[in-house]
Amino acid sequence: MINFSYQAIDDTGQLTSGTLTAPDYRSAARQLEERGLTLIKLDETSQKTAPHKHTSAKGVSxxxxxxxxxxxxxxxxxxxxxxxxxxxxxxxxxxxxxxxxxxxxxxxxxxxxxxxxxxxxxxxxxPEYIYYLAEAGELTGKLADALEQGVQQMEYDLQLSSDTRNALIYPAILVLSGIMAVGIMFLFVVPKFSSLLDGDSELPLLASLVLNSGTWVNDNKIFMGVLLGIAIAGSITLWKHSGFRIMTLNYASKTPVLGSWINESDIAVWAKMLGVLLSNKVPLMTALSLASRASRIPWRKLKMSQVIKKVKGGVSLSLALEQEQVITPTAINLVRVGEKAGELPATLASVSRLYDQASRNRMKSLLSLIEPLAILIIGSAIGTIILGIVLAITSANDIAV
Incomplete structure (x- = not known):
């Protein structure tokens, strides 16, 4: 048996409240109806379902x-x-x-x-689009379908973030290892040869720069440590600031190689969101507004707002997208075909799949460039240090190189 607390209106129109015991919610409501009470609120109060100490839904992943x-x-x-x-x-x-x-x-x-x-x-x-999908599902009687599509979109967003993050782990570790190797060279290896600077022989420029740099770093360890700490803390603080991330993303989206990847990924998310919303009978203007919020790039969001205004003014979606040049010509052609055939949600789903695959391929290509580039830069830095040391040694011993 479960304890319930209730609020109801009696035959005289007065508000009344109390508690009762019943096996379930329906039995409790039936008891109140038999008493001639009009139910307003009925809550379980037994220990089994008592509220948790938590007063919010925070911490839910x-x-x-x-x-x-x-x-x-x-x-x-x-x-x-x-x-x-x-x-x-x-x-x-x-x-x-x-x-x-x-x-x-x-x-x-x-x-x-x-x-x-x-x-x-x-x-x-x-995400906000889940609320609109749920509302559309309730209105059409297809709540399960609407929720399933919304959850699939959530899963897609989560997978996209995870793939991007995982793809950048190896290059990040590679770069960090290289920086540590260069730091160790300057702190522990180069200073061993600093005595060569005291000789009368004139060292080659590269050797002099390497040895002087190593000596200076070794003499200013505390300063360099503090400077490095400030740089790391500042970078983390800036990255946590949404305005900085947006500005960085906006700039990166206009670069030749990285920009193609970012834009293709963003178009895929926008098309999938719009298609899901339209397939669940969400009105076009509302769907366009929500889909534009799913875009992460500021300049595209701005252009999407112009697209919405034009569509509201009677311009077709494909024409508005073409005028604002907000997506690629290929995507615009598919949208145009979908409008003419009355299958816009289906064609948008095709656009999403097309650009999702393109962005994944672009990401693989980009990462295939990042790794050798990082190795080349780090190898060049370490090689320069070693070459400087070798030149210093050979010069000090008057050995022709």
Whole structure:
């Protein structure tokens, strides 16, 4: 048996409240109806479902959220009611923040609030397009389909971020190792030959620069350490600042090689988002607005706002995209075909697949350039140091090189 607290209106129109015990929510509601009460609010108060100490849904990871939403979609497809699907999540082994969120949602759903509104109220780390898809799903009676497509988009976004991050790990380690090797050379190897600077023989320019640099670094270890710490801290602080990241991305998107990769990836995300929203009966203007927010590049967002204005003024989407030159000619042609055939969501999905694959291939090509380039730069730096030392030794011993 479960304890419930309730608020209801009696026959005289007065607000009343109290507690009762019942095996489940429906039995408790039936008891109140038998008493002639009009239910306003009914919450479980037993220890089994008492609120957690947490007062928010903070700390919920995107991976956990994707898994939970997939579980809800599976249950909805199996014919389980929405209330029962959410209630089952309250009894699962999720994190405290997630359990708090679903307990809050369950109480609101029982009070008559829509699923979309309850989802917004718990402030889970959900992209805004999920709310619009959920609302469209509720209106069309296809909530499971809408949620599944939204979760697939979330999964795609997460995979894209993960792939990019993983792809940059090896080059980053390579560059860091090279910097450490050069630092060790300057701190421990070059100073061993600093005595050659005291001789009367004139050293070659390269040898003099290497030995003087090594000596200066060795004499100013503390200063160099502090300077390096400030540089690292400053870089981390700047990178955490969203304005700096946006500015960097905006500039990088206009570079010859890196820009192609960034733009193709961004077009893929935009096309997939727009296609998913349109396939779930989200109005075109709303879908365009949401899809433009999914774009990460500032100049494209600005041009997309102009596209939205033109479409609102009666211009076709393909023509507006062409006038603003916001996506590639190939993508524009596919959008135009989709408009004429009445299959815009399907063609947008094709655009997304095309540019997603192109961006992945571009990423592989870019990384294939980064690795040898990093090795070349690091090898050149170490080779220069070694050459400087060798020149100093041979010059000091009057050996012809």
């Amino acid at each position: 995107r991976k956990e959220l994707i898994l939970v939403l997939y579980e809800i979609v599976t249950m909805l497809r199996a014919g389980v009611g929405l209330h029962e699907a959410i209630e089952s999540q309250c009894k699962s082994g999720h994190s405290a923040g997630m359990l708090f969120a679903f307990e809050s949602m369950l109480g609101q759903l029982r009070g008559g609030t829509s699923f979309t509104q309850t989802l917004k109220s718990v402030k889970l780390p959900i």
